[in-house]
Amino acid sequence: MEIINLTTKQQWRESFPIMKELRTHLTEKDYIADLEHMAQNGYSLVACVDNGEMQALAGFVTDRSFAWGNYVWVHDLVTSSTARSKGYGAYVLNYIEQWARGQGYEKVILSSGLQREQAHHFYEHKVDMKKKSYVFQKKL
Template structure:
């Protein structure tokens, strides 16, 4: 007798040869690992959760499908429920397992109080795209990967200040001064300044993330970025830029390039290869800028309100 179950994967399930075999169908680089090495590799991603569908009978337990997801605070969704991987064993496809697994993840996200889910997917995986479209997800952003590693000279007319670890009073003053600029990118951020400051501080403290401002010689705030050092199976350890915005009155003045250059420098210092960011599909002007700076679209971002 055979039964199928939705489960959160523990170390024993991760150790199953079928778990590694299924996951390697999406990430072929994983095939180089033994089962023990795979478990250790997955466990280094502390924010990553693995769940899926298994089949159990008297003789063995087999992984049929799995998903890797993360949950963290950000300025876009407040709580971001992000599915990095979703894969059904190629021998088990056409049986509705992908749909069932997505419904399981949606129900789990609802229980966590999440209002939207997001899924990243390679542009070539068109079967997965069709699944997401059938379930009501739409492409809301493109994920950009920085290919250009050239670091540019600093601009002596502007400077960067990292507000993350400043004393509370100074941190609050700068965050409030940047309120209107931040809302140019994220108009849904709280209008109440106390709520706004608390939300940004919570993101920095719990995610964690860092917030940087660009100021001119007169201490006017010209733009800002929020970024974090994070890890996933697609990119391993990388810098992920949550937010990048230049004051709409200061566009085309080199502020965006200055911020990207700063993150390039941080990447080099830390020995990290990748700098990743998402950009809404409607932001064509930003996409042109990212392409000029050496970024290319590596994945689509699907999302759905739940």
């Protein structure tokens, strides 16, 4: 297994089927356009590759706030449906944690939809993350 940084449009296109499993509303065109914008604003997209095949993705940004200090926010974390429960998600999160430590960040934080109970079990019991808050939204 290895982690690669996805920085080209070709790599982004190759990653789209996996991201589409998490972000089902996306079209490939919108995905590429959004990635172009987000990458210019600090978003990084990495993939876990095993035997030449992308198995999992994580997209993250860095920031600083009064509430969290210096932190890495994982916006997107998804493992291909054909590769779940094989350690790829944990491998990606471990990579992000090691990278964050090396860069002087204090925390890795993510938000997970209330309906994603299997993901919550993974975060709490497999990668030792703690539930710290709720995220609220209001559509405008």
